[in-house]
Amino acid sequence: MQMLLIIDPNNDFADSRGSLYVPHADKALKAIAHYIEENNPEGIAISQDTHRRYHVGHCAYWQGEGVKPFANVRSEDVERGVISPTFATKEQTLNYLRAMESKGRVHTLWPEHCLIGSWGWAFPDVLVQAVNAWDNLHHGQRPLHVYQKGEYADAEMFSIFSYVNERTPNEHGMQVLDQLAQYDEVVVCGFAKDYCVAESVKDMRNDPRFEGKLRFFDAGMAAINPQSDNLAIYEDCLNTFGAKRI
Template sequence: MKTCLFIIDMQNDFCRPYSNLYIPDAEIDAGRIARLIAGCAKDIDGIILAQDIHQVMNITHTVFWTDLGGRHPKPGTPIKAEEVEKGEWIPFTEKERVLNYLRHFEKETKEFHVVWLEHCIVGSEGAAVVSRVMREVRAWAARGHFIHIVEKGAYPFAEQYGAFRAEVIVEDAPSTWFNLPLLQELNTMIVFGWQEKPVPIVWRLRFGNYWIFLRLCRKL
């Protein structure tokens, strides 16, 4: 049986104390992941790095939205389809596309879309994998392996917490579709390492084809 290390959101914007979406003790977790790779490199057959990659103007960012007074919402604010219909929150562009997304999000997740501070902006230092982790990943790759990169969140009109698909699948945005090749690659022994709040990681294992995920989890 092959062993794959699946590292999720181990990026500077989640792991640095002064960053926009810092998670307490994330830098300690990063050290643990780095030591795991260094100590078990010969036993690891594959490493997958799932990374948030966003535009500045992303539906998940506060700057994407304004109220009637031109003010941006506070981080953690839920944005409801009903509020957008009434003009209480105004997206900077493509209102109908945004409304369609919000309606589907609320129907499929039974939750409301939440906005955050800008984070993991494409090409930025904040989007980079924590250096001590990346150093060990590179050393592992130099033993004769390829690093598998999975980018999520590049489509600016949908939230994507998980690596497998966006919270709402958008027909004309392939990056939001279910990533079946990734699931097939993980038909092996998996070690998860992630850096984000607990709720999204539960969603990662829950959405999509529910039966497949349950079967996959029993192999851990």
């Protein structure tokens, strides 16, 4: 049995009018819709990036010098008072940033995206039409899941399964992993290939139940930075975890 896992196909990522458009994502989305029509998977699971305006990755969370989209916030900036959280405590944000930096990460501020109820939060029409045609074909009898992620304001959640500073998937993430692990194949696609897709793949890579099951649908992915070190996870899975490209 095959599950098609589509990661974060929100308008803000997949449409050229979106606030955080991933280059070539609109083309990749058409490939995903075509895959659904041609391959008729046994199940479809879609993650939906879901944020409030007040979110650690948005400027509204912060105040001070240099707070703007695509700027980086470092613990030293908060320590010196150059940047400060608008409502969260200084101690809380320092702990978060230091934990991130200890793993070699830098906290980036993004344009506001995927705000609950907005056009950018919704799925593009081409995907909605393909999914609903598939669902209607099977009279609603095949599994169709939508997983929302990112509502918690005080932490980034790139992976479907875990927050940035966690070492293991959270309780909800484990429930999603349990559902996906029931399938013989999990076809992975979505956006961005070097962020949310890669981080989700890392969590599946750490779960032995997915060994030999992952299938990477490259035509259905697009990356923000095609040279990102984060893309190495795909080669690792292909070489040592039994994954395949399709």
